[in-house]
Amino acid sequence: MAQGSWRRVGQGRRSLGTWLLTLLLAALALLATLAHGPAHALTPEQALKIAEGDSDERIAALAQALSAGADQADPALGPFVEALLADEVKLAGGRVFIVQGDAARDAATGQAAPLPEGAEDVVNNNRIRRALEAARSALQLFSSDAAERSRAIDGLKDGADEALLPLIDRAMAAEREPGLKDKLEQLRAAVMVSASDPAKRLQAAQLLGESGQPATRALLLERLGVEDDAGVKAALTASLAAVESRLAWGERLGVLFSGLSLGSILLLVALGLAITYGLMGVINMAHGELMMIGAYATFLVQNLFRQFAPGLFDAYVLVAIPASFVAAALVGALMERTVIRWLYGRPLETLLATWGISLILMQTVRSIFGAQNVAVENPSWLSGGLQVLPNLTLPWNRLFILLFAALVLVGVALLISRTRLGLFVRGVTQNRRMASCVGVNTARVDTYAFALGAGIAGLAGCALSQVGNVGPDLGQGYIVDSFMVVVLGGVGQLAGTVYAGLGLGVLNKLLEGWQGAVLAKIMVLVLIVLFIQKRPQGIFALKGRSAD
Amino acid sequence: MNTSRRQAGKALTAIALAATGLGASTLALAQGSGPIKVGILHSLSGTMAISETVLKDVALMAIEEINAKGGVLGRKLEPVVVDPASNWPLFAERAKQLISQDKVAVTFGCWTSVSRKSVLPVFEGSNALLFYPVQYEGEELSANVFYTGAAPNQQAIPAVEYLMSKDGGSAKRFVLLGTDYVYPRTTNKILRAFLKSKGIPDSDIMEEYTPFGHSDYQTIIANIKRFAGAGKKTAVVSTINGDSNVPFYKELGNQGLKATDVPVVAFSVGEEELRGVDTKPLVGHLAAWNYFMSLKNPANDEFTKKWAAYAKAKNIAGHKDKPLTNDPMEATYIGINMWAQAVAKAKTTDVDKVRAAMIGQTFRAPNGFMATMDPSHHLQRPVFIGEVRADGQFNVVWKTKGPVAADPWSDFIPENKGKKNVPVMAKK
Numbered sequence: 001m002a003q004g005s006w007r008r009v010g011q012g013r014r015s016l017g018t019w020l021l022t023l024l025l026a027a028l029a030l031l032a033t034l035a036h037g038p039a040h041a042l043t044p045e046q047a048l049k050i051a052e053g054d055s056d057e058r059i060a061a062l063a064q065a066l067s068a069g070a071d072q073a074d075p076a077l078g079p080f081v082e083a084l085l086a087d088e089v090k091l092a093g094g095r096v097f098i099v100q101g102d103a104a105r106d107a108a109t110g111q112a113a114p115l116p117e118g119a120e121d122v123v124n125n126n127r128i129r130r131a132l133e134a135a136r137s138a139l140q141l142f143s144s145d146a147a148e149r150s151r152a153i154d155g156l157k158d159g160a161d162e163a164l165l166p167l168i169d170r171a172m173a174a175e176r177e178p179g180l181k182d183k184l185e186q187l188r189a190a191v192m193v194s195a196s197d198p199a200k201r202l203q204a205a206q207l208l209g210e211s212g213q214p215a216t217r218a219l220l221l222e223r224l225g226v227e228d229d230a231g232v233k234a235a236l237t238a239s240l241a242a243v244e245s246r247l248a249w250g251e252r253l254g255v256l257f258s259g260l261s262l263g264s265i266l267l268l269v270a271l272g273l274a275i276t277y278g279l280m281g282v283i284n285m286a287h288g289e290l291m292m293i294g295a296y297a298t299f300l301v302q303n304l305f306r307q308f309a310p311g312l313f314d315a316y317v318l319v320a321i322p323a324s325f326v327a328a329a330l331v332g333a334l335m336e337r338t339v340i341r342w343l344y345g346r347p348l349e350t351l352l353a354t355w356g357i358s359l360i361l362m363q364t365v366r367s368i369f370g371a372q373n374v375a376v377e378n379p380s381w382l383s384g385g386l387q388v389l390p391n392l393t394l395p396w397n398r399l400f401i402l403l404f405a406a407l408v409l410v411g412v413a414l415l416i417s418r419t420r421l422g423l424f425v426r427g428v429t430q431n432r433r434m435a436s437c438v439g440v441n442t443a444r445v446d447t448y449a450f451a452l453g454a455g456i457a458g459l460a461g462c463a464l465s466q467v468g469n470v471g472p473d474l475g476q477g478y479i480v481d482s483f484m485v486v487v488l489g490g491v492g493q494l495a496g497t498v499y500a501g502l503g504l505g506v507l508n509k510l511l512e513g514w515q516g517a518v519l520a521k522i523m524v525l526v527l528i529v530l531f532i533q534k535r536p537q538g539i540f541a542l543k544g545r546s547a548d
Numbered sequence: 549m550n551t552s553r554r555q556a557g558k559a560l561t562a563i564a565l566a567a568t569g570l571g572a573s574t575l576a577l578a579q580g581s582g583p584i585k586v587g588i589l590h591s592l593s594g595t596m597a598i599s600e601t602v603l604k605d606v607a608l609m610a611i612e613e614i615n616a617k618g619g620v621l622g623r624k625l626e627p628v629v630v631d632p633a634s635n636w637p638l639f640a641e642r643a644k645q646l647i648s649q650d651k652v653a654v655t656f657g658c659w660t661s662v663s664r665k666s667v668l669p670v671f672e673g674s675n676a677l678l679f680y681p682v683q684y685e686g687e688e689l690s691a692n693v694f695y696t697g698a699a700p701n702q703q704a705i706p707a708v709e710y711l712m713s714k715d716g717g718s719a720k721r722f723v724l725l726g727t728d729y730v731y732p733r734t735t736n737k738i739l740r741a742f743l744k745s746k747g748i749p750d751s752d753i754m755e756e757y758t759p760f761g762h763s764d765y766q767t768i769i770a771n772i773k774r775f776a777g778a779g780k781k782t783a784v785v786s787t788i789n790g791d792s793n794v795p796f797y798k799e800l801g802n803q804g805l806k807a808t809d810v811p812v813v814a815f816s817v818g819e820e821e822l823r824g825v826d827t828k829p830l831v832g833h834l835a836a837w838n839y840f841m842s843l844k845n846p847a848n849d850e851f852t853k854k855w856a857a858y859a860k861a862k863n864i865a866g867h868k869d870k871p872l873t874n875d876p877m878e879a880t881y882i883g884i885n886m887w888a889q890a891v892a893k894a895k896t897t898d899v900d901k902v903r904a905a906m907i908g909q910t911f912r913a914p915n916g917f918m919a920t921m922d923p924s925h926h927l928q929r930p931v932f933i934g935e936v937r938a939d940g941q942f943n944v945v946w947k948t949k950g951p952v953a954a955d956p957w958s959d960f961i962p963e964n965k966g967k968k969n970v971p972v973m974a975k976k
Contacts, residue, residue: 055715087831089940124833125935125945127715130808214777219780251774258766284664312901370865371631372601376822380796383826391773395802398766467798468763468789473594512767517758518728536598538807 002144012179042074044108047096051107051122052079056484059131063163066135073215076140080107084124085132099538110316142169146180157190157215165191185411186211204231209239212246212467214391245344250389255513255525256506261398264405265467267498268460269478270485271405271412275495278452278486279429282340283351286358287482288475293331294461294471296365299374314379317466323456324462327332331361332454344446358475366472374473382466386515397466403462408456415492425449429492434455451547484528490538499539504528576765583626584897586884587646589657589667589678594634595761595790598657598838598976599876600714602820602867602907603681604629606877610884613729620888621895623906627650635803637668643667654679654887656880660789661685661731662880663746677899679887681879683815683837685734687964691971692899695926696879696886696919698838698952700738704785705752706931707836708739710946711783712746716933717811717881720782723772726787728757735787741960752780757823762792765799773803775823784812793821797830807832807935818874819941823866827940834894835963837875838915840942845916851881852914878914879927886911888929916950924969926954 023282042065049061065077067316082090083098088098089107097115098105126133137155149171156164168191170186170249185207192204194284205223208216220240228235262414269291276284342351382400385393416422424445427435435441462475485504489496504524512521532538571654588607590600590891611625618624628650631637639658646652647670654677655729661684672690673677682695683698710716724739726732736755743753756768775781788796793816805830819841822830841852852873859867886909891897896907906921913919913929920928929949933941957964 001788068893121943123935123943123945125715126717126811127809127833129832130717133808134870214773217777218779225779247777254770255767258764258770261766262764310766366593372597372865373794375825377826383802384829385804387804391777393803396797397798397802468795469598471791509767514772517762517768521759 012295017206040110042080044095044106047080047107048091048094051084051096052091054206055125065250066138066255068175068191076108076110078136079110081132081136081139083107085129087124089122091137093118096122102286109167121496127547133289134540137545138167140164141167142174146177149175149177150183151178151181153187155188157213162191162194165248176302186213186216190216193219193223199230201227201229202235205235205239209235209242210388211243212250213243214247217243217247238295247391247504250392253389254392255509257392257398258508259393259509260392261402261501261505262509263502264402265460265464266481266485268401268405268408268463269457270497270501271408272453272456272460272493273459273486274453274489275412275425275456276450277415278492278494278497279425280449281347281356281429282344284340284453285333285351285479286361286475286478287344287356287457288477289361290332290457290475291329291464291478292470292474293361293459294328294364294476295376295465296374297324297327297458297462298462298465298526299369299376299470302353302376304345314381317379319464320462320465321459324458328458328461329451329455333451340450341443341446349508354469359412359494362472362475369472370471373469376465376470378466387508401463402458403467408459409498412433412456414453416494419444421448434529437466453517487532488528490537490540493538493540496538496540557868562820583624583625584621584628584891585650585652587643587650587655587657588627588629588651588848589632589639589642589646589655590659591634591663592629592631596634596659596663596794598791598794598821599789599816600623602872602874603656603659603863603876603924605859605862605864605867606855606873606880606886608862609855610881613854613857614884614888616792620891621897625888632663636660636662638684639663639666640670641704643670643678647674649673653677653891656681656883656903658682659876660729661734664688664693664730665730672735673900674790677887677902679880679883680737681876681883683875685731685738686954686958687734687961688764689956689971691903691925692841693925694883694887694921695954695956696883697876698931699733699926699956700958701955702926702929702931703815703836703863704735704810704839705742705960706948706952707740707815707834708785709714709934710834710836710933711785711811711813714804715946717783719811720748720780721775721778721782722754723775723782724753724785724787725756725772725784726757726761727789727792728759729789731789732757732787732867736785738958738960739785740964745960758788758792760790760792763795765785765792765796766803768796769799769803769805772810773805784810786812786911788814789816794825797822797825797833800833801826801829804829807834813933818876819872820874822940823872825940827936828938830936831938833936833943834933835936836931836933836940837877838931839873839875839913840932841873841931842917842934842943843915845914847912847916848914850914851878873914881939882913882919882927884912886919920951922953924954924956924968925971926956926969927951928953 032203034467037177046061046065050058050065080098088099090099093116097104097119098107098115099115104113104114105111133155140152143149163436167508168188169185172188175181175184189204189207192200193208196200208220217240220236222244224233224240226237227236273284276282299324301320302316305313339353339357340350343353346443382397385395386399387393416425424440427440428442428445432442485500486497489500508524509521511523588604590604592601592604593595607628607677608690611627614620615624617903628646630642630646632642633883640653646655652912656679657681658667659682661797664680667678668690676692679691679696680693683703686699690789692875705937711719724736726736742752756771758768772784811832811834815836819855855873856871861872886906887907890905894901909921911919917929917930930951931948932944933946935945936941958970
């Protein structure tokens with residue numbers, strides 16, 4: 001009776017008679033509640049039952065607390081469920097406490113209470129957590145905040161069953177937002193598709209075809225297995241095809257994005273090499289270790305922020321970017337000044353010398369920071385992801401790297417083509433003696449160019465620290481990849497590096513989705529070997545006099 | 549000229565003889581007085597360093613503790629630490645060095661099964677002893693190895709049974725995900741046979757492998773999502789090893805694959821591997837072990853306190869600020885103590901006598917149960933299933949009633965029919 005009256009209030013019938021009747025009913029309901037004591041109030045016993053015991057019993061107790069309808073549950077239930085989900089509930093002496101920070105209060109009454117000694121944590125397993133999440137969603141279905149209601153509907157999507165039907169009906173009746181009403185309609189259909197009446201099943205099956213949710217596909221597949229009515233079966237099949245075609249887009253875009261993301265990482269690690277190897281012709285085997293230095297610089301900046309400015313921790317990446325560039329560029333300049341400058345034009349010796357340097361760098365880092373990986377935490381704005389489609393989430397850290405790679409690429413392109421330094425670098429690499437004749441200090445330009453390449457490797461290291469592990473061996477895993485990209489793209493060509501990096505990334509991810517990570521790696525390598533056999537100069541070859 | 553050559557030959561023979569004599573005398577020394585050398589063979593660099601470094605430290609702690617109590621047979625233990633650098637052939641080389649050069653009485657070491665397989669011929673060939681502290685795939689039983697970690701029936705199978713139970717989410721579809729080497733492949737072979745025996749068809753099982761050190765889990769997570777979207781409750785069984793776990797769990801969190809939708813149960817991820825990962829999005833994902841740091845009992849309190857004090861005193865990176873213990877650390881600790889007990893019982897470090905004395909040894913393990921060494925060279929261990937908490941620790945959500953005996957020759961592999969769980973001595 002009480003439920004009926006609330007529903008009518010919710011629907012807001014306009015005639016005066018109905019209003020009066022509703023008011024009367026509401027008053028009666030209120031009286032009844034007062035007379036019988038708090039009918040749906042959360043008693044300490046109930047709270048204890050929800051918090052302690054067998055999973056089955058706890059879920060039953062939770063269902064009982066909600067049985068009167070989520071819109072009429074005790075106001076203490078919502079915070080209690082939230083606290084359970086946040087692992088903030090403790091048990092002591094048969095009483096249930098919500099503990100937030102140092103303050104403890106009784107879960108049922110909400111009154112502050114001192115926490116007794118030896119209070120035990122309430123442990124929830126996944127099943128209970130799922131039940132709690134469903135309960136939270138049910139409670140929020142009648143929230144005044146539209147966003148909260150929307151979340152609540154999403155939360156109920158997976159666990160919808162017959163028992164929820166009255167609740168959904170009431171929420172639908174109360175719902176004003178057309179978008180949310182559609183979502184509720186979908187939710188209702190997900191329940192009705194298992195109804196006993198074939199006509200209702202048919203209607204629900206048709207309605208579900210409008211969904212783009214992975215959960216709907218799972219539901220439709222499940223129903224197809226048990227459905228025996230031919231008409232409903234046809235509708236289910238049609239809906240499934242519609243849902244799958246919608247989901248397929250998410251999957252395709254997902255593969256493309258993961259390929260681009262890998263490609264952007266390859267591009268970043270190869271960009272520095274495109275300058276040191278591509279333009280200057282130095283086979284720099286220590287390129288990976290320069291990345292490692294960039295990553296460790298990021299680690300150090302992170303630690304400094306944690307120690308001295310914990311409030312600004314989220315901003316550490318912004319400081320780490322220039323820091324990693326400078327650190328790697330300094331090491332690069334030192335390498336060039338002390339070793340590499342004596343070895344120009346002697347590729348074999350350069351290869352050996354830089355390989356030696358790479359070992360020295362690795363061992364130095366190992367001695368300073370230890371052989372184990374160090375932990376670089378993502379700032380909170382690089383954690384989580386952006387939900388684009390129901391089945392496509394783009395992680396923030398990968399989006400950030402994609403953007404970062406693009407910015408670095410533009411920066412390098414501008415630097416090489418538009419600045420005086422770029423002009424000198426191009427001049428020196430194309431014709432060293434001529435450049436020298438017209439007054440370019442070629443030795444200094446070499447140092448600057450090498451330091452630039454090294455600095456970009458440092459930037460790549462900073463980016464890598466956000467997706468992978470940071471350890472002394474970080475560079476080893478990327479050195480082969482970066483040479484592959486530069487050689488494939490064509491030595492001496494920035495554009496070639498871009499195409500090769502992104503192309504290899506997408507190709508790798510396509511093959512990986514098809515054949516698994518281990519085989520994909522092998523296949524990519526074989527393809528590159530074949531390609532280089534056919535076309536040793538890479539995708540883009542320099543033409544004209546500067547080609548040799 | 550001729551005589552001098554002959555003399556030189558004689559001298560050489562003499563030197564050779566002396567060397568043999570010296571060798572024999574050091575051997576005698578190893579049996580007699582002076583410190584007893586103990587080898588520690590764990591990767592301190594490379595992809596496995598994330599897991600193995602701390603095992604070296606806990607071994608050193610246990611040795612220090614035994615020495616503080618007066619050592620074994622009135623002699624101190626002297627640790628010999630080598631670094632095989634996550635390089636499998638190097639493991640065999642270092643093992644050879646420990647046995648023939650350093651003349652260690654026993655070796656504690658290895659994490660990955662591929663490293664254990666690599667050193668096995670060395671230990672069998674020279675009849676030396678290895679204590680292996682990590683859960684593994686079974687299918688091996690050497691008289692020269694004592695396995696203090698879990699066999700599949702002490703970890704993998706109970707974990708999958710849990711996933712199939714009501715509380716574990718009644719999973720009907722399984723993704724078997726692992727690093728590409730012998731442990732994940734064999735474990736998944738056993739699990740596949742087990743799932744089949746439970747009526748799960750092959751079409752509901754997806755198997756995926758990644759290379760060691762793999763760091764891009766985008767495609768795999770997308771595949772898992774797609775697989776899970778094809779109806780029925782799905783769960784992931786992860787046998788990913790080493791530092792790949794960090795990018796895997798990061799990607800899992802970032803892509804929003806929640807434990808309430810698709811739970812991931814891991815066999816090689818413990819407290820140590822989750823250090824430095826933001827565990828808030830991972831709450832509810834699972835791990836199966838014989839020990840968790842969060843277990844509450846006096847033996848564990850003592851163990852964790854001891855470790856915290858030791859880490860602080862030795863300034864162990866990471867652990868000095870945030871000391872963590874995990875299952876393989878506990879297994880290492882049990883192994884060393886049991887070996888010391890067995891040596892005390894046998895009154896010698898002679899391998900054959902210690903081996904005999906090992907059987908039936910008991911030790912009050914930090915997980916609160918009595919660990920007993922069976923004739924199968926495995927420990928009886930209880931199994932715990934834990935869920936990741938927001939602070940990187942685990943809540944035990946399920947456990948066996950008591951210790952479970954190991955079954956290294958899993959009955960789920962048909963070729964194992966009739967094989968007894970007792971090691972056969974290697975032929976010399």
